[in-house]
Amino acid sequence: MQTEKIVNHIVDWLKDYATKAGVNGFVIGISGGIDSAVTSTLCAKTGLDLLCIEMPIHQAASHVTRAQEHIAQLKARFPNVKDARVDLTPVFEEFKTEVNLDGKEAIVNMALANTRARLRMTTLYYHAGLLGLLVAGTGNKVEDFGVGFYTKYGDGGVDLSPIADLLKSEVYEIGSYLKVPESIMNAAPSDGLFGDARSDEDQIGASYPELEWAMQMKDEGKSANDFEGRQREVYEIFSRYNNSNKHKMVAIPVCEIPNNLK
Numbered sequence: 001m002q003t004e005k006i007v008n009h010i011v012d013w014l015k016d017y018a019t020k021a022g023v024n025g026f027v028i029g030i031s032g033g034i035d036s037a038v039t040s041t042l043c044a045k046t047g048l049d050l051l052c053i054e055m056p057i058h059q060a061a062s063h064v065t066r067a068q069e070h071i072a073q074l075k076a077r078f079p080n081v082k083d084a085r086v087d088l089t090p091v092f093e094e095f096k097t098e099v100n101l102d103g104k105e106a107i108v109n110m111a112l113a114n115t116r117a118r119l120r121m122t123t124l125y126y127h128a129g130l131l132g133l134l135v136a137g138t139g140n141k142v143e144d145f146g147v148g149f150y151t152k153y154g155d156g157g158v159d160l161s162p163i164a165d166l167l168k169s170e171v172y173e174i175g176s177y178l179k180v181p182e183s184i185m186n187a188a189p190s191d192g193l194f195g196d197a198r199s200d201e202d203q204i205g206a207s208y209p210e211l212e213w214a215m216q217m218k219d220e221g222k223s224a225n226d227f228e229g230r231q232r233e234v235y236e237i238f239s240r241y242n243n244s245n246k247h248k249m250v251a252i253p254v255c256e257i258p259n260n261l262k
Contacts, residue, residue: 026135038171052071054071054086146214146238147211204241
């Protein structure tokens with residue numbers, strides 16, 4: 001991978017898009033993970049305004065520490081970077097008092113996890129509207145187009161996606177080139193939506209290298225029957241997520257009215 005050229009290409013793409021859109025720069029949620037770290041650094045390199053926002057909701061201490069370390073590093077390196085902290089925990093807790101929490105615990109917990117992501121999206125767009133900024137997405141190719149591992153209208157609600165054509169392994173390679181803090185480079189990927197330190201692998205059942213392999217095998221037309229053991233298990237995990245989350249990866253279906261009915 002031609003890392004330096006890819007970085008320059010993304011930075012130029014970001015600047016061109018922002019200029020054509022007539023905006024001042026970008027706003028991004030900082031989670032303490034590799035994807036938001038790389039995306040925010042790429043945005044910072046444009047020289048345009050960048051607002052980095054922490055939005056904790058009962059966040060694991062390790063996530064908070066990494067996010068703050070990254071923001072401090074960005075501000076030291078780039079004069080165009082500003083930051084804000086919006087504690088959404090009280091908002092989240094108030095929301096819970098107004099909705100029905102009856103039902104199976106796993107289903108309720110997942111609904112609440114997605115609510116966290118949607119509260120953060122709302123916060124980002126609030127600041128974007130105030131300051132004339134675009135909301136920069138942090139999804140990578142495996143999450144966005146492989147397993148659909150994001151919240152619809154949550155972290156999937158963005159204006160543009162700078163790293164969505166990069167595999168997770170490629171994001172790490174760019175992170176190393178961009179000098180993302182080692183604490184982030186070495187941390188297990190996590191969506192941080194459950195108030196603990198559970199990793200993406202804990203939730204999905206497969207690592208990102210495994211998912212990248214399965215994604216490639218699918219592109220080559222392979223099926224689960226072509227594999228045995230762990231490879232078959234991983235391919236089936238990938239296929240299950242890919243199928244169930246298709247609604248996130250395609251355009252919203254529109255009921256088209258026949259002309260003879262109009």
